[in-house]
Amino acid sequence: MNKKIAVLSLLVTALSYSNDDFFYEEANKGVKLNESVISTTGFETSQRNVTNTVTVITAKDIEEKNYQSVSDALRDVPSVNIIGDPKDPIIDMRGQGSKATSNVQILIDGVSVNLLDTSHARTPINTVPVENIEKIEVIPGGGAILYGSGTRGGIVNIITKSGAGYTGGAISSEINTFGGKKAEVSYGATVDKFGINLNYTKNDYKGFRDGDESDSEFFEGSLKYKIDEKQNITLKYSRYEDDATSPRGLTKDKLSNPESNGLNTGDELIVNNTIKDEVTVKYEYNFTEKTQLDLVAFYQETDIYNENNYYKGVSVKNYMDYTDRKVGFKPKLKVSYGNDNNLILGYDYIKNNLTRDSQMDMFSSEQYANDLTKETHSVFILNRNPIGKFEFTQGIRYEYADYNTDRSYRKSGSSPTHTTIQRKTTMENMAYELVGNYLYSETGNVYVKAEKGFTSPTPSQLVDKLDGEYINNDLESETYVTYEFGFKDYVFSSFVSGAIYLTETKDEIATENLAKMDFINYNIGKTRRYGLELNAEQYFGKLTVREGYSLVKTEILKDQDKTIEGNEISNIPTNRVNVALDYLVNPKVNVILNTVYSSGYYLNNNNTDGKQNENIVSHLTLNYKPTESLRVYTGINNLFNEKYYNSISTDGKEYNPAAERSFYAGFKYNF
Template sequence: MEGKMKKYLMGLSILIFCANAYGEVVDLGEKNIYSETGFEKNLRNSTTSPFIITAKDIEAKGYTSVSEVLDSVPGVNIQEGLHPAVDVRGQGYQKARATVQLLVDGVSANMLDTSHMNMPIDVVNINEIERIEVIPGGGAVLYGSGTSGGVINIITKKYKGNNNIRGGVGYQVGSFANNKFDVSAGTSVGNFDFDVNYSKNRKHGYRDYDFTNSDYFSGRVNYNINKTSNIAFKYSGYRDKYTYPSFLTQKELDSNRRQSGNDKEINEKNRIKKDEFSLTYNTKIGDKNDLNILGFYQKTDIPSESIEDYTTEYKGMLAGQAAKLRGELSVPGLPARARIAMQNRLNALLAELGSTSSVDFRTVSQFKDTKKAIKIKDKFTYDNDGSNIVVGLGYTDNDMLRVAKRELVGKRVLADTKLDLSKKTFEVFALNTYKINKVELIQGLRFENSKYNGTRKNNTDVVDIKKSKDNWAGSLAINYLYSDTGNVYAKYERAFTSPAPGQLVDKVETAPSIFTYKVNNLKSESTNLFEIGWNDYLFGSLLSADVFYSQTKDEIATIFEGGRPNAHDTGFKSTNLGKTRRYGFDLSAEQKFEKFTFREAYSFIDTKILKDNSSNFEGKHIANIPKHKLVFSVDYDISSKLTVGADYEYRATTFIDNTNNNGKDKAKSVFNLRADYKLTDSLNIYAGINNVFGAKYYNSVVLDKSGEKTYDPAPRINYYTGFKYKF
């Protein structure tokens, strides 16, 4: 089966490019990219192979979330479920929290705590998005630490200079009691532009106990100082209340894949609260200088609390201790003093057992992330050919607070952990592009200093953290513009990822179920990337291809005992793996044949741990990274008003863990259908079916504490329909 799939994928990749020779000319317009330098740039001047998804694409495909959009991009993998995780170019889902940067209008959405929580990616109203730019494996000079996987920049709509009232309203219903409502409005008055957006999403998921109820609001005021200068203030807020089911054992999965996996009733409260304020100033100084200044404040708060009845377990524990003491008291020759002490302890246990009618087990956790930053960039064009240099500096003050407490209410505290840590980063960079006729030479250099400070407390054990780390990134590239539409490039980039503050301390087991925390000597990891790529317009289609090879030294990994992350009763350590390697290629194309539009994309990646501190991982493939991903879509314009379409996504199997000894998860092979009907120029209705053939696959497969596989099943066939009205 695997061999047949490889042949099929290779044949399809050849077909992608051969098919363009017969395509009808399509006027796609001029393509630009903003995320590579921080300023607008024509795609043919790019030394990356980016994937760009526009508002038009989002509307045509009926996407309802950022994670859905990103899942359609080759080289990007989404782990669905609670707080979807995103991975670019084979980092692995947990690793990508630190090595893939997610930006919203240039503001980083990544959290400082990379050990426990995925960065919230579905906090933006999908209808507010103008475009999403995905730059695989690039951006270290401009964006700094955490870009070896790539950069995802979500750019929201910014209306300007229209005195009419503008806006829209939409509503969608779907399977699992999914209800989504959107509304937006805006206008311009004199030199001011005003816009507001609101989105409400309430749904029950595929499985029992899967529920989310979220609200998103944003408001923007822009003042046009003159034709070349503006200043804009934006606020966005996100609120979410949610619950999520447990992983299922194989037996539970076979019995009912939609069950919650919770063996008892749980009173649970989970929240996400995110607020962001930003101020952006853009101006042109003379004819040669473009200046951008961005300041922002961002606060994310994720509190959780769960209470469950623990009476049976608690009484069982007391009874077990009492039985053990009775056995010890029956031993002949026990010293009198010891016998008295043990008898007193037994009496206390029996009294406690008799007086206890109910006991609650309470778990409280809270993740807080606060970020304050100022970023300054200036683009200076220094000759008539358009040669330019972008210079920038910035300062980011990022604080994190993580609190976790587990207790038997009124009886005893089992765990009480508090991390109060900060990372303050100063950055300076320069990115030069020198143009000689049809050749562009690009050089970039970045310096970054990070200072760590704070404490980590576990019950009465307190560890102080105070460190400073210097890092640098660099890039060299050559871009050849061989035609009016095409370019071919080669580049080298050195990227780095500095540790998160929480990774500087290990949790070490000193006795059975007894842990202490110790500061480690974790180093920053560095990545060397080599890439050759090609972009062009041929027969009205944007074509892209790239081949890449990267090697990471001192790759940071957090290893949990038993392979089970986020377990309170297991130890963990952050370590530098000796060396890892990734190589692969990406292909994408589009063709139009009269009323048909075809889009194809394919990515291949192979990963390996070359050197490791232990023999468990050396020579193994990195977990949760599919070698193959194929995305295919077709749209057919039945009339000027009615369009129908279909999508197919294939994602190969992946190893469950880095030992490669516990097998693989299941491949994802999903077929979707959709239709859109334009009632008027302002109103359209749409509908769709996801996973038409009801394929069985999993959001995630992990090992439990005993080493057995547990599963989070993904939805099978599901439906949606809705309308959108614009004015």
């Protein structure tokens, strides 16, 4: 409690800064209003015309706050809920809980990197090193028109420094008290019509707990060619490799030694190795001042090998070999017409294939083989019409999905079993959007929005397993409607934005694991999520203060399991608060204190077996720039040594403690 009082006292002191020292920088108003956002339309759009509560994490934010990964940067955004270990988390927004893997889209340069099936593997979001990120755009809710299935919670778009428009490079290095080491080198050059950008990062990660470590490498090279004044083309290739191990969860009797790996005799650390290759080609052509073409073609391959050999002291062999391949083609055309009206036409083609082979030795030896494909064709239209101080936006999207499911299961032992299933089917879905935006002053606007979207099933969800036999089910796409009211303005010298929203989902998809490794997939019925998001930013002379608040309420309205109707959805904190204080001591030194409060939440939809504890976590950073080219920094994570958990098992019996207080130091030199 004392540490919480200390934090609150510091915040009060900052917010009560003397009026004599108050200085509001008018330039910041223009910067915030004209800050460009790409993710809401696919083209550059100023915050002034964005009808979302967008949070933009810039390269400057990443550098000054010394974020180590994408998930590290997202943890400070109140509208984002990090579920699980920050190294390999689920990114949740607007109360999706563990279903966020299929209802929050993670994009890299506008291309989704979500895996086809996340029932056995999580989408690896930390493959791009923060040194190679230009900015991260976080958009809670919406996106169905531009991005299709799975945007009920929102989107996170990681925009890299690919291409190039500069000459120069950088080297950086960092160490921490857990023994981790990281080094990065980058270089960019522009010669005549050619621009090149190269980045290499080596990360020897060591976590708080014994056995929590990884050895990763990242390389990205991009080449940009300016064909003429109207058109250019960019080719980007990246490769990420990571060999990692992680410890087991701890039972209550082992929590007195939270750094331990939790292994019993005969157990082994969890092995999780990832290789990801990505090739992207982007072509841009400005036919005229009023007509722009943006075309992206891409190929992604993600290979994940997981080995999980333990069973309460009995040595077993459990592994999964997972390959996700995705190829796509996404042209968009923006046409301006009349008096500042514009129309965006787009087509998306994506073919996503997953092969997953696995073995599980527990009560018997079981082998699984999966070959799953989902091929989608989508067309969309987004139209914007300004009339005086009003702007009206209408959008529609049609998606056609072609599924091919091939699964087999073989069990050896005293009662051998072998079952296979092949299924081909198609689904069609529609999304709609209506938005009204009123720009009532030079700085302020209010908007109302209604969106109907969908999440179509994965191929693996179209099949159940009962009594050791695969059978087809009649699963449908889940559909949702979101109503939202939001605003942005400068109020009392503070930039403020916020939104209230209500989302109701019909036929939400659920998976229930049964005895003897059986499972069923079914449509829940109906759920409701509603909440509030607020963000503010003030400037007090040398002090910048940023605050954020997110309220999320959830309810299961109708379910196959009547006992959970009326309950909250698990893994969703009701309240999250963020306050960041950035103080410029002098032109060479600044100090940043960032504090996040998260309320407790239930571990399962039954709302039983305990809750995750509420927590307040603070991080302190000191930056020193002796020259324009050199930055030296140090910091303390979890400043007040808060005790909380990255995750707790749904039965409340196993805990994964979050990192205790730690220190880090590093430098970055630009040349």
